[in-house]
Amino acid sequence: MKRLFLSAVALLCILPTQAANPEEIRYGNYPTPRREIFLPKVNGYNVYKADLHIHSIYSDGHVTPDGRVTEAWYDGLDIIAMTEHLESRKREQEYLNFLKGYNGGTPKTAKNWWVYKVGPDEDGILADLNVATQAAVKQAAAYDMTLIPGIEITREPVEFGHFNLLFLKDANLIFDRDPLLALRNAREQGALIIHNHPGWSRNTNAKNEFHQKIYGEGLIDGVEVANSLTFYPNMIDRCLDENLFIASSTDVHGTTADYYGAHGLRRNMTLILAKDKSLESVREALEQRRTMGYCAGQISGDEALLKALFEASVKIELQSVDKRKKQRYYVITNTSSFDYTLYREKASGNWTLPAMSSIRVNFPQKMDLKVTVLNMWYGADKHPVVKFK
Numbered sequence: 001m002k003r004l005f006l007s008a009v010a011l012l013c014i015l016p017t018q019a020a021n022p023e024e025i026r027y028g029n030y031p032t033p034r035r036e037i038f039l040p041k042v043n044g045y046n047v048y049k050a051d052l053h054i055h056s057i058y059s060d061g062h063v064t065p066d067g068r069v070t071e072a073w074y075d076g077l078d079i080i081a082m083t084e085h086l087e088s089r090k091r092e093q094e095y096l097n098f099l100k101g102y103n104g105g106t107p108k109t110a111k112n113w114w115v116y117k118v119g120p121d122e123d124g125i126l127a128d129l130n131v132a133t134q135a136a137v138k139q140a141a142a143y144d145m146t147l148i149p150g151i152e153i154t155r156e157p158v159e160f161g162h163f164n165l166l167f168l169k170d171a172n173l174i175f176d177r178d179p180l181l182a183l184r185n186a187r188e189q190g191a192l193i194i195h196n197h198p199g200w201s202r203n204t205n206a207k208n209e210f211h212q213k214i215y216g217e218g219l220i221d222g223v224e225v226a227n228s229l230t231f232y233p234n235m236i237d238r239c240l241d242e243n244l245f246i247a248s249s250t251d252v253h254g255t256t257a258d259y260y261g262a263h264g265l266r267r268n269m270t271l272i273l274a275k276d277k278s279l280e281s282v283r284e285a286l287e288q289r290r291t292m293g294y295c296a297g298q299i300s301g302d303e304a305l306l307k308a309l310f311e312a313s314v315k316i317e318l319q320s321v322d323k324r325k326k327q328r329y330y331v332i333t334n335t336s337s338f339d340y341t342l343y344r345e346k347a348s349g350n351w352t353l354p355a356m357s358s359i360r361v362n363f364p365q366k367m368d369l370k371v372t373v374l375n376m377w378y379g380a381d382k383h384p385v386v387k388f389k
């Protein structure tokens, strides 16, 4: 009887949309599922999934800020930062054309929208650089997504580079013709600063004179070890050697569906180990360097954190023993959404341990239950070795 009642309720829920127009048959799967990323707690902290580098139509992206929130939610994220280019907003002329009626039908001419080399004239930057974050606030609240206000300093890449400023109070007070002073302005507002894509448009990731100066002054808190689908393994060494947090960001301008989804990939994310996802807790986690990076299946971080994530995700159980072959057979089970690539000494090939799956493997008798996790990185060529207990 109870089941009958539930079925009737289910039918009632479906009927109105079909009955509204009897000539239409509606296909599709509504509501759309969020693509969850299941990760266990690590060292007592929740592991939040964040993208700390996102563009919208308010600089040179193709998506609105509220669209960015929705996209990130369906991608399984918990936290995003809006980080428009400070010195480049190529859509300004389109907006002025669109709004020409507000100016008596004559479109104004955009100016000072591309000032990464020369700086603006005496009129300064005329756009309100806080608008992109403000435009995402309502949607972030509706989707319970943490929204970090930010901006990207966008300077000539060989000489200076790009820097994300997070937890900004007023993005309009950051610009200075001298990028060093712009970074100091950000620091004065209490911003955390990420050195973005250190190798982009350069032929090395190494620090130049400007970088020596800003790192030396303590103006850098984190480094992107991955940006889009580019991975910079030696930047993991820099982060760990200099106590900076690891970030892995999409820097998305188009959609994550076309950039990642079309290739069957998850988007890049910075994994943030925090007690909750409030701005205060997220900031505390970044300050304490409790982050890992995810890019195209590669996970980077401090060795102990990587091992803790792996050990919380993966369990091993003895299944059987073949005394004649001198082999023990184990089932290794991965309850997380990340795949792992494992190397066991003397095995004929690497083992793929897919997300939410088990694999049956053999260990010769007397061999330690030890694997190297090849898609985890704690340095340019360093992969954690995990010993199962």
Ligand SMILES: [Zn+2]
Binding pocket: 152, 154, 162, 196, 197
């Ligand atoms: Zn950039």
Ligand SMILES: [Zn+2]
Binding pocket: 053, 055, 152, 251
């Ligand atoms: Zn960017």
